[in-house]
Amino acid sequence: MLKISLVHCLFLVFTGITLRSVASPEQEKSMNNISIDFDQLFLKSANSKEYYVIHEMDVEKLSNYFRHLKDSTTSLITTLHENNESITQSYLSTVHTVDSLEQIVKNSIKEKENYSAGIEFFKKWFIPVLLSILSVFLGFNYLKMKIKYREDLESLEEIENQFHTYKKNAVERERKLVREIIDLKREE
Numbered sequence: 001m002l003k004i005s006l007v008h009c010l011f012l013v014f015t016g017i018t019l020r021s022v023a024s025p026e027q028e029k030s031m032n033n034i035s036i037d038f039d040q041l042f043l044k045s046a047n048s049k050e051y052y053v054i055h056e057m058d059v060e061k062l063s064n065y066f067r068h069l070k071d072s073t074t075s076l077i078t079t080l081h082e083n084n085e086s087i088t089q090s091y092l093s094t095v096h097t098v099d100s101l102e103q104i105v106k107n108s109i110k111e112k113e114n115y116s117a118g119i120e121f122f123k124k125w126f127i128p129v130l131l132s133i134l135s136v137f138l139g140f141n142y143l144k145m146k147i148k149y150r151e152d153l154e155s156l157e158e159i160e161n162q163f164h165t166y167k168k169n170a171v172e173r174e175r176k177l178v179r180e181i182i183d184l185k186r187e188e
Helices: 002-022 025-047 056-187
Strands: none
């Protein structure tokens, strides 16, 4: 009986140490509760007249249960660590992707702003520049036409003066000729 008690105590100590090194705080609480339950069961069986002896088979079952619990806890912790690493890697890759997408969006926004600024500049200055070029062109054409009109007007005045002079001279010649004809008719 002492052998079984010693085995139980060693088993509890060994299980507690192992679970404590592997388990998280919540798991430690549940393990401590199970250990406390086991200790209470052991004390009751040692002190009680009804349950004076624990059968080796029960100890073996409990031992197998604890071993199974330890193995499943260890596998759960390992799975948790692997999942945490996977989640961390996934998170880091997502952060990297988000950063690269942010950079692409920033570059796109800058390009759009530059393009928009160019278009805005074009829209803002195209019509005034076009109007100023058109006004300069029309102004030169107007001046050219005005100069030509003055030259044509001066030329017309000169031609009119020449015409009046020619008309005057023609009228005088005609009068002269008419006088000569009249004089010739009188003489005859």
